[in-house]
Amino acid sequence: MDTDAQLTPPSERARSSDPAEGPEERARSARFPGLRRASGSWRAGPRRFSGWRRTALLAAVCALFVALLSAFVVQPFLIPSGSMENTLRIGDRVLVNKLAYRFGDQPRRGDMVVFDGTGSFVRGRPAENPVAALLRDAGEAVGLAEPDESDYVKRVIGIGGDRVTCCDQGGRMTVNGVAVSEGYLYPGDAPSRVPFDIVVPEGRLWVMGDHRGASRDSRDHLGEPGGGMVPVAKVIGRVDWIGWPFDRWTSFDRPGAFDRVPEPPGRAAGGHG
Numbered sequence: 001m002d003t004d005a006q007l008t009p010p011s012e013r014a015r016s017s018d019p020a021e022g023p024e025e026r027a028r029s030a031r032f033p034g035l036r037r038a039s040g041s042w043r044a045g046p047r048r049f050s051g052w053r054r055t056a057l058l059a060a061v062c063a064l065f066v067a068l069l070s071a072f073v074v075q076p077f078l079i080p081s082g083s084m085e086n087t088l089r090i091g092d093r094v095l096v097n098k099l100a101y102r103f104g105d106q107p108r109r110g111d112m113v114v115f116d117g118t119g120s121f122v123r124g125r126p127a128e129n130p131v132a133a134l135l136r137d138a139g140e141a142v143g144l145a146e147p148d149e150s151d152y153v154k155r156v157i158g159i160g161g162d163r164v165t166c167c168d169q170g171g172r173m174t175v176n177g178v179a180v181s182e183g184y185l186y187p188g189d190a191p192s193r194v195p196f197d198i199v200v201p202e203g204r205l206w207v208m209g210d211h212r213g214a215s216r217d218s219r220d221h222l223g224e225p226g227g228g229m230v231p232v233a234k235v236i237g238r239v240d241w242i243g244w245p246f247d248r249w250t251s252f253d254r255p256g257a258f259d260r261v262p263e264p265p266g267r268a269a270g271g272h273g
Helices: 010-016 023-031 050-072 130-141
Strands: 035-038 041-044 074-078 093-097 112-116 151-158 163-166 173-175 178-180 196-199 204-208 235-244
Touching: 074 235, 112 204, 151 163, 151 173
Parallel strands: none
Antiparallel strands: 035 041, 074 093, 093 235, 112 151, 112 235, 151 204, 163 173, 163 196, 173 178
C-alpha cells in the first residue's frame, strides 16, 4: 500500500469529472461556438439567419395565397388598350370575378367579360420563351404586367340563340328585334359603322367594345372560322370592379340596356337575359 498516495475528496472528483472545466471542453467550444451546454446535454444554440428563414417562409406563403386567389377567385387584369373607354381606361387594373360563372350561371347580355380569344380572335398562342412566360404570368397574376396577347375584355351583346343586327332606322343595334339604347358607348361613337345581321350559336357569345371606333371585336372576325363568336367555355371571368387607381375605384352592375330584350325562340323566359 502506497502510504504517500493522497485520497481525492469527493467534491474534487465531481469537479474534475465534469468535462466542462477541462481543456477538452474549452477546445470543443472553440471549434463549435454554436454549441452550448445546458442541463448536462449538448444542444444547438440559436440558429443564425432564423429571421431570414421566417421572412422567406412568410413570403412564400403570401405568394402561394396570391397565386391561389388569382387562379380560382379574383384575378387582377391590366387594361392595355382603349377599346372599352370610357368605362375602362388604359392602365386601369380591374378585378375579374372567376367565380361568377363557376356554379351554373352563364354570361348575360351587358356583362363585361375577360376571355381567351384563342380560336376565335386569334389563331393560336405565339411561341414564347419559357422564362419570359413565367415572369409574365407572375406579373399578370397580380395585375402588374399586360395580359397575354390572346386575352381580351369586351361586353357581351348577344348570347346563344340571339339575333343581333345593326343598325335599325334610328341607328341603334337590335337584339331579338328590340332596339338597344347603349348608354355605355364612348361619347360620339355609333353602335357600329359595319352593318351585320347574325344569329349567335348556342354556347357562344357575340362581344363588342364600348369604344366601337377603337375596338377589334366580333365584327372584325365575321368572315373567319367561328364568325367572331366566343365560346362560353373560353370566358375567364366577369369584370366586377376597378381596383386601381384608387380615384377610379368602383364596382359594376349589369346595365339596364337589355332589360326589354326577349329570350330567343325556343328558350324559356328568364333564362340568361
